[in-house]
Amino acid sequence: MKRILSLALTTILATSLLAGCGAKKSDDHLARIKEAGKITIATEGVWAPFTYHDPDTDELVGFDVEVAAAIAEKLGVTPEFKEVAFDGGLTGVSTGTFDMMANGVDVTDERSKTYDFTEAYAYDHAVVVTLASNTDIASFEDLKGHTTANSAGSTYEAMGIEYGAAVSNVDTIGETMTLVLNGTVDATINANTSAQDYFNTTGTTELKVAAVDPEVTKYAVPLAKGSDNDSLREAINQAIADLRAEGKLAEISKKYFGADITAE
Template sequence: MKKKMSLFLIAALAGTLLAGCGDKGTTDTTVVEGDDTATATGEDHLSRIKTAGKITIATEGVWSPFTYHDPDTDELVGFDVEVAAAIAEKLGVEADFKEVPFDGGLTGVSTGTFDMMANGVDVTEDRKGTYDFTDPYAYDHAVVITLATSEKITSFEDLAGLTTANSAGSTYEAMGKEYGATVSNVDTLGETMTLVLNGTVDATINANTSAQDYFKSTGTTELKVAAIDPEVTNYAIPLAKGNDNDTLREAINKAIAELRQEGKLSEISIKYFGADITKE
């Protein structure tokens, strides 16, 4: 047994020496410094996606009209869903959607559970520290939604000392806290609106596009947009930070540019919003 083990160790050592000499017939096991996701095969993220034939996409499925279920067919649909599917088609792979809460989607992207996220994720300085973002594919504004009869909120600053409701981990949750509000976390857009309607919270911060869609689809006149953030919200796709994603980000940026040039982004936007939000 000892003799066999010694021979094994000698063979393993010899293989290591050959690899160190750059033998092209051996597998490259070198991990590049600063690239935590480098693999033994030397493939980067885009190569692994193409090998798998699919790209896993985190999305909530509860935020109309970005990502939600068709009430008649229960099919996952929405602006972000169609944009992400079109990007996957450009990459030559299948779009594999995984429905998770907003914060779970972002965490899953950073840990490698998901390849990307399509969920109206806006680019912020804080998120840039954790994710590498693609080019923006749509633009929006954040708004404060209150009861139509409320007069106490006419600006974001008026939220100080009041209560809001938003998805955990969302930019809107962060904005509420930034302006001094106490934020209750809920999972869906409908829940945030319900909490405002029944007086549980004073307001919710959300995308203007989603607010207008909610007003239109429900026909409610009990809610209103009380304040609009003049700063433009840039929606982009977050990827895990690191050079493992360099070629994937470039490929997605190319796909976005082609979809914009072909008019496909505009077409999808008009389908879901009745307006083109893909141009700044």
Template sequence: MLNRRTFQLVLPVALLSVVLGISGCSKEEPVDAQTSATQSGQDLLDQIRTKGKIVIATEGTWSPWTFHDQSGKLTGYDIEVGRLIAQRLGVEPQFVEGKWDGLLAGISAGRYDIMINGVDMTPEREKTYRFTEPYAYNRTVVIVSDQNTEIKSMQDLKGKQTANTISSTYAEIAEKYGAKVDGVDDLNQTFELLLSGRIDATLNAEVVYYDYKKVHPQAAVKIAAIADETTSVGIPLKKEGTEKLQAELNKILNDLRASGELSKLSTQFFGTDISKK
């Protein structure tokens, strides 16, 4: 899955609060979403249509997947996909922002209906969550200081210090190759650690690296290695009572792919089409 961040200007707190209120976003747990975990005998799809909105968990700090632009508007590939999904369901989207390690737990607890945040579909996660079909595909890269000559492959991560969001796919991959992983809150913090020399490397999506370099062309970082495998990105749902919702989301994603809307959004935010393998 993917790890995370925005490189936009930070608005004053008061102004940002106003903007978030206008754009239908919240950093608080949605009260009515909490009740979905206790309702029984009704698929989550029916609950969503009854309440007239779908509660979508996202970070809001991982450009270009999910971030705030310079005006404070929440946008990004995942956000716009979420808006299209809500439109086709005939409901309003409510985006609730939070830290990565709490979002998946919120899906299991019923605090959120779905999570759209570049979530990699790993075997471990598929044991706990029901996933839609993939709506994006991702390649993992190792990012280092441009002065680093020690890391040239995934195997070179053994014994090195890395940093990534806690419980992210990238942290798991780094640990698999023998790295020691520091947990961080977001991508900005990760790059601060890397540029200050406090870590040797970080792992992230290839498209996230290029987005960062587009915003920070003078940043002294480079890609040192690319993982062989391509990961699939899907929308996680809680296991119980989501069969109808999963089927409907798959239909919507297939329609968006067939119409070219996924490709258009991908090109808009990533400069390339990651909606196709």
């Protein structure tokens, strides 16, 4: 009888240990992603050339879209893009609604309080765009007392407020530039790459870059803070390093920008 009881207790203990191991695995974000076979990625889908819809096919495309898809491939899972407003994407990452965000999210001290960032995968500069005829704004400091338009929750919105501008929130870069063109706002702060893409795509000569921020903008993947994301961050860092070494990041960059913005 004692032998039977001993065997029963051993079986129960072994089962408990296996269950414990399973629970530990499910607490790891990367393990959950691999188990699901997919990674959910927040993106706006309205900010060319980073994330937007091809005008001919309506397919979601862009630099960030392709980089995120390449990272997912390195992780061995399928990318599942969820289109959402910029601030909603960041909130969704912090609450666990999305696994990551790919939308030209630049690393800032303020964001680093809420998110753990991967290594940077691209570099840029913030610029001020005004009408070509504008002579009042020639620096970021000149924005004080003027009006700008930017996405809610973006670094560019924060910069506008920091420099004393009254900021109107918009959803797309097209809307942003239209507001500048028709004089509804005096300027917009945006990524130099996006501004140049807009100039080239539309052929407009009515807008100009009035000022360039000398500080380098670093684009990285934001993840929710927590030790359960350590392995995911390490895996994405390795994917970025591999894609850079293979020349894939540069290839995607040149496709959308005509230049390599993935090397600092």
